[in-house]
Amino acid sequence: MLLFRSEEWIDKWCKRSNLKRGEVLTITQVWELTKLWYHDRLSLDYHGRTVAQAEEIFKRAGLTSAFWYI
Amino acid sequence: MNNSLLWQVRAFVYRHFAETTYAPSIEDTGRHVNIKLEEAGTLYKELHKRHVFFLEPETLTIRMANPFSGIPTDFRVHANGKTYFANCAWDMLGIPAALHTDAIIEAVCAESNDAVQLEIKNSQVTNSDLLIHLPLPFARWYDDMVFT
Numbered sequence: 001m002l003l004f005r006s007e008e009w010i011d012k013w014c015k016r017s018n019l020k021r022g023e024v025l026t027i028t029q030v031w032e033l034t035k036l037w038y039h040d041r042l043s044l045d046y047h048g049r050t051v052a053q054a055e056e057i058f059k060r061a062g063l064t065s066a067f068w069y070i
Numbered sequence: 071m072n073n074s075l076l077w078q079v080r081a082f083v084y085r086h087f088a089e090t091t092y093a094p095s096i097e098d099t100g101r102h103v104n105i106k107l108e109e110a111g112t113l114y115k116e117l118h119k120r121h122v123f124f125l126e127p128e129t130l131t132i133r134m135a136n137p138f139s140g141i142p143t144d145f146r147v148h149a150n151g152k153t154y155f156a157n158c159a160w161d162m163l164g165i166p167a168a169l170h171t172d173a174i175i176e177a178v179c180a181e182s183n184d185a186v187q188l189e190i191k192n193s194q195v196t197n198s199d200l201l202i203h204l205p206l207p208f209a210r211w212y213d214d215m216v217f218t
Contacts, residue, residue, distance in 0.1 A: 001158040001159045001160040001161075001202055001203070001204050001205075002158065002159055002180035002202070002203055002205075003145075003159040003162075003177050003178070003179060003180060003186065003200060003201070003202055004179055004180060004181060004182075004200070004201045004202070004203055005179045005182055005184060005186065005199075005200065005201075006199075006201065007201065009179055009180070009181040009182050010181070010201060010203045012181050013180055013181040013203070014203075016181070019205055020205075021203070022203060022204045022205040022206060022207070023203075023204045023207075024201055024202070024203050024204075025201070025202050025204070026198060026199075026200070026201060026202075027163075027188065027195055027197065027198055027199075027200040027201070027202065028195055028198045030159070030160055030163055030202050031163050031167075031190070031195040033160075034137075034160060034161075034163040034164045034167040035167045035193075037164065037167070038136075038137055038164040038165075038167040038168040039167055039168070039170070041084065041136075041137070041164075041168040042084050042085070042088055042168055042169070044077070044081050046080075047077060047080075048120060048121065048122055054208070055208075058208070066207070067204075067207045067208065068207070068208050069208065069209075070208065070209045
């Protein structure tokens with residue numbers, strides 16, 4: 001998961017790496033997602049999460065494309 | 071498998087990262103949890119298997135306890151008077167999220183190699199024109215965590 005300054009740089013990276021373009025999110029979208037994903041990571045009660053729980057977080061973050069679901 | 075010990079080990083590893091910025095050695099962990107190295111190794115391997123953290127291949131060295139990186143990377147997170155390394159662009163934001171703190175983040179555009187800086191302040195992120203590219207769908211994230 002890499003950082004880019006613009007769409008143009010993503011396209012160049014994909015071409016150079018011979019990889020298809022995946023999902024692109026703004027830094028603000030990822031910040032909102034990471035707050036949901038990591039807010040409890042240091043808690044003693046955190047024992048991992050199931051695929052269903054992960055998908056629920058994606059849903060809460062407004063990520064609805066097939067990219068986010070198994 | 072002693073589940074209580076397993077989660078004690080997880081808690082210690084994460085607390086160690088948060089407090090020191092780096093991974094504890096297997097010896098540190100064994101000493102802290104008061105178990106023999108062999109048992110600590112078994113618990114490390116089980117936590118790796120469960121994707122709780124990730125070991126370097128064929129070792130008991132922690133490479134990743136997301137969002138923390140056990141090795142230096144291009145994603146530096148300055149928070150609470152310390153400098154942490156994150157595994158990727160997602161995790162550079164994950165560190166202040168996990169620590170519940172403001173942060174200044176220094177990173178690099180993966181293609182232009184330009185240095186970029188952003189800040190987390192009062193739960194808001196600056197430099198909002200930056201983008202993060204996720205090459206693999208969620209279903210494939212754990213196939214190869216280093217690539218992901």
